[in-house]
Amino acid sequence: MLGSTLYATTLLIASTLLPQMQGAMSATQDEIAWVMTFNILTTAVVTPMTGWMVARFGRRNVMVWSLFAFSVMTLLCGAAESLEMLVLWRILQGGLGAPVIPLSQTILLDSFPKRQAGMVTSIFGMAVVIGPVIGPTVGSLLSELYSWRWAFYMVVPVGLACFIGLRLTLPKDAPTGRTALDWTGFLSLSLAIACVQLMLSRGQRLDWFESEEVVVEALVAALAFYVFIAHSLTSQAPFLNLRLLLDRNYALGLVLVAIYGMLNFTPMVLLPPLLQQHAGFPDSIIGEVIAARGVGASIGFFLAIFIGKVDPRIGLIGGFGVQVLSGLWLMSLDLNVDVATLMANSMLQGIAVGVIWVPLTLATFATIEARYLAEGTAVYHLLRNIGSSFFISLCVAEIVRATGTNYGRMVEMVSPFNEALSLPWVMGGWTMDSTAGLARIAKEINRQAAMIGYLNAFGLYTLASALAVPAILFVAGKARARNA
Incomplete structure (x- = not known):
């Protein structure tokens, strides 16, 4: 649990540190983006190798030494003196730590009887979902008080303590013998x-x-x-056994977890720059908004313990339905939004994320044999990560496109030949009589154009949530999954 929380914490921690790192490394916006891009890429590439590594070296060795290597690479990320070295350590951090989350889930599911799978999955889900909330929240606070390096340093002592605990307590196991990659x-x-x-x-x-x-x-x-x-x-x-996709619940579970990944991290990546750059919120308030999502996720996982005892489709439809409602709410926001509204929406998203995770995991692995569990969970988390990174990229691309397009359209209206602007109640405090006045108008138009881009991205978020519901209807119910 602790290892999964630590790894999930670092997934998005760099998103809040990019401006500070960009200045410290004298990098352009494109160059500093590699700090996140390469980490996500390496994580996605190495995650499917988990099944082979377990077969080759044993579950205990892979889990323990992956966590140790991850902690060391995190320390080196904080100590990096150049952009090249920071990108290198982030690549190794993502790659060496990639097996931690799928192996954590496999170990937990194997360690408890099947009747407790719902409770165990709920508790494990808190590590996966709340970790990315802790990272940006605490990381931004430490970077504000000290520097961006301490956001990485904070992970290291806990990681080493977790390594020692696993080394002392995790049962030894032998490799299964399949060694050819x-x-x-x-x-x-x-x-x-x-x-x-x-x-x-x-x-x-x-x-x-x-x-x-x-x-x-x-x-x-x-x-x-x-x-x-x-x-x-x-x-x-x-390398990956595609015949597992013949299992209907597993195949549908992979589709749904990819959509789940799309919805999980996207608001946490999109909201901070919107609130900071365009709405004028300080970092501390943004941290509170993200923290509200963690509170909601805790409530959602608590509810999921009870929902998991009934048909998983009920929890899935309810969770994705709440996501649709939160998306529609986001689409109604403007730049005058207040903190209470943002926190309520963020908490609603968290509740949905918590409610979805348990029935989704239980339904996906209900009919998978134990010998395929490590490989199955690796692909499961691979698609979750891929869904997240791909969807974030699409949303950011839409924001950039819509901002530029709408800015170009709106500035055409700011002209001495526009008779409407000669009316005092139209212009208000704005003026075109000076360069400073035009600059203020241009800044405001850019804010409004960017807001349109963000609303389009929230529309994609809502659409993805709605598209999950038809797929849920094809998932086998609890009794049928048990008998399959």
Whole structure:
């Protein structure tokens, strides 16, 4: 539990530190973005290797030493003196720590009887969901009081304590004997994931398919994914066993967890820059808004303990339904929003996240054999991470596109030839008589154009929530899953 919380804490911790790190490293906005992009990429690439690593080295060794290496890399992230070294340590931090979360879930599910799976999954979900709330909240506070480095340093002592605890208590186990890594499957999947993420991260800046780089990344991703699918279906021992997708609940669970990943982190990434840059909120208030999501998630997981005892589809429909309501609420906000409204909406999102996690996990793994659990959970968390990173990239691209488009349209109206602007009750305190007056108008137009972009992103968030509901209707009920 503690290891999962620590790893989840660092997933989004850099999002609040990017402005400080950019200044400290004398980097451009594009350059500092690699600090997050490469960490997400490496996590996505290494997570599917968890099943092979457990088979090769044993569950205990992989869990213990992954956590130790993750703690050391986190220390080096805080001590980095150049952008190149910071990106390198973030790559190693994501890659070496990637097995921690899927292995934590596997160990917990194996350690308790099946009748307690709902309670265990609920408690584990708190680590996965509340960790990314703790990271930006406490990290931004420490960076404000000291420097961005302390946001990384705070993780290290807890990580080492967790390493010692696991080293002393985790039962020893022997490798299962399957030691050959399917390099064709691994490399093709890794290349496909990396190219798609790069395409989404850089597409808006490079004008999408007008750029040769984006075209090449799209073609390579499509070819690599084709090779991965063809090889996995014909190989005797594939990197990932695609035959698990014949299990209906597992296949639908992967679709739903990808949507869950889209919805989980997106508001926490989008709201801070909106509130800080355009609404004028201080960092401390933004931290309170994010913390309210953690409170809501705790309530949601508590409710999920009881909801998990009934048909999982009830909890899933209820949770995604609450997500739709929170999305519609976000779409009605403007730049004059008050803190109480933001905290209430954030808490509502947290409740939905907590309610969804337990029935989703129970329904997904209800009919999976224990020997496939490590591999199954690795793919499960891989799609959660991919859904999150891809959707965040799409939302950011839409915000940038809509801001530029709407700014261009609105500034056309600011002209001495616009008769409406000559009316005193239209202009109010704005003026076009000086450069300073025009600058103030331009700043306000940029704020409003950006708000339209954010509302479009919240619309995508709401649409994704609604699209999950039809898929839930095909999930097998509790009795059928037990008998399958």
